[in-house]
Amino acid sequence: MSTLQRWVSFLVLSMSGGIIFQVAYIRFVFLGPTTEALRLSAQDYGNIISVFGAVAVFMYFLGGWFADRFEPRTLITVALAGTGAADLYLAQAPGYWGALAAHVVMAVMGMGLYWPALVKAIGMLGSSSEQGRLFGFLEGTRGVTSTVVGFAGTAIVAMAVAQSAGVIWLIRLYGVLCFVFAALTWLFVKSDAGRLAELGSSSVTLRQLWRAVRNKYTWLIGITAMLMYCFYTTLGYFSPLLENRFGMAAGLIGVIGVIRTYVFQFVAGPAGGVVVDKVTKSSPRLLRWMFVGSAAVALVFLVLPHQPAYKWVALGLMFLLCLFVFTSRGVYFATVGEVEIPKNERGGVIGLASGIAFLPDAFLPSLCAWWIGDPTATPAVPEQGGGYTTLFVFLLAMALLGVLVTTLTTRARARDLASRPAPTPAPPTVPATA
Template identity: 75%
Template sequence: MTKSRKWVSFLILSMTGGVIYQVAYIRFVFLGPTAQALDLSAQDYANIISVFGIVAMVMYFFGGWFADKFSPKVLVVTALVGTGVADLYLGSVPGYWGILAAHVLMAVMGMGLYWSALVKAIGMLGDSSEQGRLFGFLEGVRGVTSTVVGFVGTAIVASSVAEAAGVLWLIRLYGVLCFVYAVLVWLFVKGDEQRLAGLGSSTVTLRQLGRAARNKYTWLIGGTVMLMYCFYTTLGYFSPLLEHQYGMAAALIGVIGVVRTYVFQFVAGPAGGVVVDKVTRSTPRFLRWMFAGCAGVALLFLVLPRDSAFKWVALALMFALCLLVFASRGVYWAQVGEVEVPENERGGVIGLASGLAYLPDAFLPTVSAWWIGDPSAKPAVPEHGGGYTTLFLFLLAMALLGVGLTTLTDRTRRRELAAHAARTVPEAAPVAP
C-alpha cells in the first residue's frame, strides 16, 4: 500500500467516528429539543436512552467476535449503512416503539459491528511502531470531525423556526452522512491483509473473562471508569440547568453543548496524557486529582444560587468539570498497561471492566430524568425526585468514591512494586573473615 493511500484510508475511517454516533448521543447537545422533536416526554426519552445503553454494553462483548469473523471494511460499511437507516427512520418520528427499535439498531451497529472493526482497520494501517501515533490521531480526527459537524448542526437548529423541527432535519442529515461515508469507505479504504492477520484475535472468551474476574485490577479499573463515567453520562443534563435555572440564552445552549461534548474531547484528552507522562507518572494518582476536582465542582454547584446573576459562574464550573472528565477519559484505560496486566489476560480484563465501566449508561439517564423532571416546568425543581440537588449530591458521592478507589489502586500497585523490588535485590555477600 502506498503512503498516500494509507493516509487517505486512515482519514476516511477516522472521520466516520465523528458521524456514526451523532444521533445516538445527540442528547449531549440537544436534550430537551430532541425529546420534543420525537414527541416523547423527557422520562420516555431517558428510558429509551437507558435501553440503548444496555444493548450497547452487551454488544461490546460481541464486537471482537464480529471483527474476527468478517472483514473490518465490510463491517464498517454495514454499520454505517445500518446507522443511516436507523437515523432516517428516527427522523420520521415513528412513535415510541419505533424510536426504541431505532436506538437498539444503533447500539448493535455502533458497538457490535463498528467499534472493534474500526480498531482492527486502523491497526492494520501501520506496524507496531506506528500504533500509538495512529490511535492518537484517530481521536484527534474524530474530535475535529465531531466538532465541525456539531457546529453545522447547531446552525441548522438555530436557523429553524422551531428547535424541534431543526433537530429532525439534523437527524436526517446525519443519516445521509452515514451513507456518504459508507460509500467513501467502500471505494477508497484499503487494508494490508498480512498486517491484519498479525493483529491476532479480538474475541473475548469465557476463559479470559473467568481469569479477569479473579484479577483485582479488573474491578479497580472498571470501578474507577464507572465512577467517572457517571459524570460523563450526566453532562447532557447541564443544558436544561443552564437554560431554565440560570437563564442562559437558548441560542447559546447548542453552541455550549458542542464545545462541552466535542471540543474538550480533542483538547483535554491529550493534555491529560501529557500530565500523566510528565507530572504524576501514575494514572491512578492523576485520576485521584481529577476526582477531587469533580468533587469540588459538584459541591460548588450544590451551594451556588440558582439565579441568572450566576449564569457565567455556572458555565465556568461546567467547563471546568468537562476539562476534568475528558482529561480522565483520555487516560483511564492506560491503567491496564501501567499495572502490567499480562498480555494474554488484557482482552478479558478490558472486556469485563468495560461492562462494569459503562454500566451508568444503562440506568443513569432514566434515574436522572426522574430526579430532574421537566426543567422548563414551573416550579423548575420537581418535588418527587429532588431535582438537581439530588443529582449533584449523587455526583459528589461518586467523586469521593473515586478518590478512595484510585488511592487504593495506587497503593496496591506500589506495594506490588516494592515486593517485586525486594525479591530481586540480591542478598548481601557474606563478610570475609
C-alpha cells in the same frame, strides 16, 4: 497498499467515527429540543437512552466475534448504512417503540459492528511501531470532525423556526452523511490481509474473562472509570440547568453543548496523558486529583443559587468539570499497562473493566430524567425526583468514592512492588592478577 491508499483509508475511517454516533448521543448537545422533536416525554427519552446503553454494553463483548469473522471494510460499511437508516427512520418521530427500536439498531451497529472493525481497520494501516500515532490521530480526527459537524448542526437548529424542527433536519443530515461515508468506505478503504492476520483475535474468551474476574485491578480500574463516567453521562443534563435555572440564552446552549462535548474531547484527553507522563507519573494519582476537583464542583453547584446573576459562574464550573472529566477519559485504561498486567490477560481485563465502566449508560439517563423531570415545565423539578439537588448529591458521592478507589489502587500497586524480591546483587569482580 500504497502510502496514498493508507492515508485516504485513514481519513475516511477517522471521519466516519465523528459521524456515526452523532444521533445516538445528540442529547449531549440538544437534550430538550430532541425530546420535543421526537414527541416523547423526558422520562420516555431517558428510558430509551438507558436501553441503548444496556445494548451497547452487551454488544461491546460480542463485537470482537464479528470482527474476527468478517472483513473490517464490510462491517464498517454495513454499520454506517444501518445507522443511517435508523437515523432517517428516527427523523420520522415514530413514537416510543419506534424510537426505541432505532436506538437498539444504533447500538448494535455502532458497538457491535463498527467499533471493533474500526479498531482492526486502523491497526492494519501501520506497523506495530506506528500504532500509538495512528490511534492518537484517530481520536484527534474524530474530535475535529465531531466539532465541525456539531457547530454546523448548531447553526441548522438556530436557523430553524423551532429548535425541534431543526433537530429533525439535523438527524436527517446525519443519516445522509452515514450513507455517504458508507459509500466512501466501500470505495476507498483497502484491506491488507497480511496486517490483519498479524493483529490476531479481537474476541475475549471465557478463560480471559475468568482470569479478569480474579484480578483485583479489573475491578479497581473498571469502578474508577464507571464513577467518572457518571459525570460524563450527566453532562447533557447541564443544558436545561443553564437555560431554565440560570437563564442562559437558548441560542447559546447548542454552542455550549458542542464545546462541552467535542472541543474538550480532543484538547483535554491528550493533556491528561502528558500530565501523567511528566507530573504525576501514575494514572491513579491523576485520576484521584480529577475526582477531588469534580467533588468540589459538585459541592459548589449544590450551594450556588439558581439565579441569572450566577449564570457565568455556573458555565465556568461546568467547563471546569468538563476539563476534569475529559482529562480522566484519556487515561482510564493506561493503568492496565502501568500495573503490568500480562499481555495475554489484558484483553479480558480491558473487556470486563470496560463493561463495568460504561454501566452508567444503562441506568443513569432514565434516573436523571426522573430526577429533573420535564425541563420546560414550571416548576421544572418534580418533588418525587429531588431535582438537581439529588443529581449533585449523587455526583458528589461518586467523586468521593472515586477518591477512595484510586487511593486503593495506588496502595495495591505499592504493596505489589514492595512484595517483589529484591534483585540479587551482582558478584564482585575479582581483579586479574599479573
